[in-house]
Amino acid sequence: MKGKVWKYGDNVNTDVIFPGKYTYTLMPPEEMARHALEDLDPEFASKVRPGDVIVAGRNFGCGSSREQAAACLKAAGIQAVIARSFARIYFRNAINLGLPVIQCPEAVEALEKGDEIEVDLQAGEIRSDKGNFRFPPFPESVIGILQAGGLIAFTRQKLREKGII
């Protein structure tokens, strides 16, 4: 799937991805998407298109463990987040929700806002006019979760295999 790049800097934290004031109520994903990146880029929620990609600097998703910070981007149609590095809770949350998070500093260096790119998870490659960039394949533990479509589906699958449900 092809999409356009939204480019941000280092330490994009969970508060600016999804403000705390919306966190402790049950909210459907489409509503979460309307608040995505609200305090960092007020234009994002209304202009993002399915298949778009976020490209950011170091420590993306630092701060709170709030999972809406991953859920709102997925609901907004973001197909992957590419960063120099990710904060550990965010990395797990994104994988657990089936949102691919890709560490690829070379791509971050080259890509700019509005660039059209294609992310190939199977091949481990990002393709664009600025060049093609390889990223290392996900570890086995992560592939299982992504293939199942997230941790809930993965857990259901495991419990079924064990005959528990």
Next chain:
Amino acid sequence: MGKTLSEKILSLKAGREVKANEVVTVSPDFVLSHDNSAAIIQEFRQIGLKKVAAPEKIVIVLDHVVPAASEKHALNHKIIREFVEEQKLPHFFDIEAGVCHQVFCEQGFALPGLLITGSDSHTTTYGAFGAMAIGIGRTEMASIWATDEIWLRVPETIKFNLKGKLQPGVMSKDVILRLIGDLGAEGANYKAVEFAGEAVASLSMESRMVMTNMAAEMGAKNGYFEPDALCLEWLRGRARKEFEVIYSDPDANYEAIYEYDLSSLEPQVACPHSVDNVKKVNEVAGTSFNQALLGTCTNGRLEDLEMAVRILKGKRINRRIRMLVLPASRQVYLEALKRGWLEILAEAGAVILNPGCGPCLGAHMGVLAPGEVALSTANRNFKGRMGSRDSAIYLASPATVAASALEGQIVDPRSYL
């Protein structure tokens, strides 16, 4: 080569000898969640199990928006209470108890050698008692409720060797701010941090909790102190289960060791809009602000309130400043009440709030307007966190916040004691 505390705890849990960077599947001793339990319940239902795997391990504390600020928040709480009843969960603390991290420790769930996961980033707090305590997300918590297990990578460890003794008016908050400033917000990402050295003996358990709480702000997976006599004394009569004290081996492998002398440390402040933007208080002295916040899971304990009382007793905070006091728990609130401290703070002009998280995350009870500035004892100063996206937050110790509230501008608190 010996092992670190994290390697030892995860080896015990995994039933085999493991080292940093291996992946283990393990069963935690306790798991914490709060107002986000309603979302966890929703995820848990999707898995298709009727009963949680280990009800005795689940600890739920309502604290993030208490009492409910809106009908939606009230519904959120109601869903959780009904689930607690349905699943017969034994460790539920409703809105009167306080902030989850303080309640979890006071109630004796944070114990040496335990593996604890919590769906809150500041779960790292429990390492003050020698536990391995790790923040996770809500989907992951739903999966633990269903399976009683989680996969974890064994972390490398960074050690801070602390020497000397803090000057009066300099607090453990100043220490952890300095360390975060030096290491950076990502400096300990995916890693464990060990706080060690001769200075530790002079730090109260409350002071240690400040530092493990904020280990999360350098990206750490877990942060800990090795239990000593003071720790074991604190736990006497509280511990919810038997525990084995675990220490790092003397020849354990550390990724890095940093030395700090606390004797020369000055009061520190984290400037907007990141926790690692740390300066000496004296570098920003004179900065004006609108709202002072004393409290939260970082600095809402008795020694924090006592520090503010020493500075504010018999005085009136500056008329331009709104000061909020948010004790960390009901136990702290009651004790401060009995000692007359809440009266002193209220007489000085502070607003005493019920224990909870509200203003720290901009949920309710004191949010900021555009252009406003807060000086807070909390742990995070991200843009917009306490309200408007055009507001700003400085983080400092209770001493700095109290003295600055008195003056209406940021000041070095040392001359006020």
